[in-house]
Amino acid sequence: MKTIKGPAIFLAQFMGNEAPFDNLKNVCHWAASLGYKGVQIPSNDPRCIDLQKAAESKTYADEIKGIVEEAGLEITELSTHLQGQLIAVHPAYDDLFDGFAPPSVRGNVKARTEWAVNQLKYAAKASKNLGLKAHATFSGALLWPTVYPWPQRPAGLVEMGFKELAKRWLPILNVFDEYGVDVGYEIHPGEDLHDGVTYERFLEATGNHPRACLLYDPSHFVLQCLNYLEYIDIYHEKIKVFHVKDAEFNSTGRSGVYGGYQSWVDRPGRFRSLGDGQVDFKSIFSKLSQYDFDGWAVLEWEDCLKNGEDGAKEGAEFIKKHIIRVTAKTFDDFAGTGSDETLNKKILGIQ
Numbered sequence: 001m002k003t004i005k006g007p008a009i010f011l012a013q014f015m016g017n018e019a020p021f022d023n024l025k026n027v028c029h030w031a032a033s034l035g036y037k038g039v040q041i042p043s044n045d046p047r048c049i050d051l052q053k054a055a056e057s058k059t060y061a062d063e064i065k066g067i068v069e070e071a072g073l074e075i076t077e078l079s080t081h082l083q084g085q086l087i088a089v090h091p092a093y094d095d096l097f098d099g100f101a102p103p104s105v106r107g108n109v110k111a112r113t114e115w116a117v118n119q120l121k122y123a124a125k126a127s128k129n130l131g132l133k134a135h136a137t138f139s140g141a142l143l144w145p146t147v148y149p150w151p152q153r154p155a156g157l158v159e160m161g162f163k164e165l166a167k168r169w170l171p172i173l174n175v176f177d178e179y180g181v182d183v184g185y186e187i188h189p190g191e192d193l194h195d196g197v198t199y200e201r202f203l204e205a206t207g208n209h210p211r212a213c214l215l216y217d218p219s220h221f222v223l224q225c226l227n228y229l230e231y232i233d234i235y236h237e238k239i240k241v242f243h244v245k246d247a248e249f250n251s252t253g254r255s256g257v258y259g260g261y262q263s264w265v266d267r268p269g270r271f272r273s274l275g276d277g278q279v280d281f282k283s284i285f286s287k288l289s290q291y292d293f294d295g296w297a298v299l300e301w302e303d304c305l306k307n308g309e310d311g312a313k314e315g316a317e318f319i320k321k322h323i324i325r326v327t328a329k330t331f332d333d334f335a336g337t338g339s340d341e342t343l344n345k346k347i348l349g350i351q
Helices: 024-033 051-056 058-070 081-085 091-100 109-129 157-178 196-205 219-224 228-238 281-290 308-322 341-348
Strands: 005-010 038-042 074-080 134-137 182-186 212-216 239-244 246-249 269-272 296-299
Touching: 005 074, 005 239, 005 308, 024 038, 024 058, 038 296, 051 058, 051 109, 058 074, 058 109, 074 081, 074 109, 074 296, 081 091, 081 109, 081 134, 091 109, 109 134, 109 157, 134 212, 134 239, 157 182, 157 196, 182 239, 196 212, 196 228, 212 228, 219 228, 219 246, 219 269, 228 239, 228 281, 239 281, 239 308, 281 308, 296 308
Parallel strands: 005 038, 005 296, 038 074, 074 134, 134 182, 182 212, 212 239, 239 296
Antiparallel strands: 246 269
């Protein structure tokens, strides 16, 4: 068995214009002061990294790695969540997602998609230059507006949607394969990959591409009422990235899974800081350790009530306490009597 690495923290929700959140060096020293050992870097944020430069210049990638290591940390993964979202966008969401792209390609779907594809390819090479083995992203979505089957979906629509999604991702997955990096898709509402069934549809459409893997975040499964522990039993071989994020679901007589268009603080399902929600992290860490997950436990802080800096401080200790240092021996070794083939045959009555 292997011991999970951590604690680590996803920097996306913390970056800002004031110190210590204004650049990579400052935020890394802040994270280290809280007890974190790793950082997951949002590649869309120029305060953290120039993604294209990290892909094209090993010297620059080494500089970024050096900044992180000088603070006593490691880079866990790069993230292209926002760029990955733009690989596939249903027309209903064009205006809403345009803000994820640079001004030069907004309002031009073809140019925006090409930009996003190039970003993912840069991420593959940048990950290689940084010595990383896994990557975090979103799949994007063509089918999400039809997630509830009313009106009735036309025959073949779902199959066509996943065929097109795979068509867009296959060249990207091949580049990641070239550089030896797994793509961890975050299974997330708003994405065509939002549960196990949709992931399996996508995996089949890609011809079971070996780099089409998973980012495991139990908070999204709590909000879907999906069994997040059994999910690990089913998909553990594909889980390459782990977001440690808490959530709670408290349905009422007025609102349930869909949330009634309410703000986060009023929704029955909402994300919480670690330890404030309903996720059974003891069982999660046990299962991941059982299945030899040796990646990073990365805090993703999202809470509509608690201050983020408090959540980050508490989160480091929470993850540290939940990481299981796996045993190197079996607990009942003291009672072992030894054996050989002759003895085993005698016990079984084999002549």
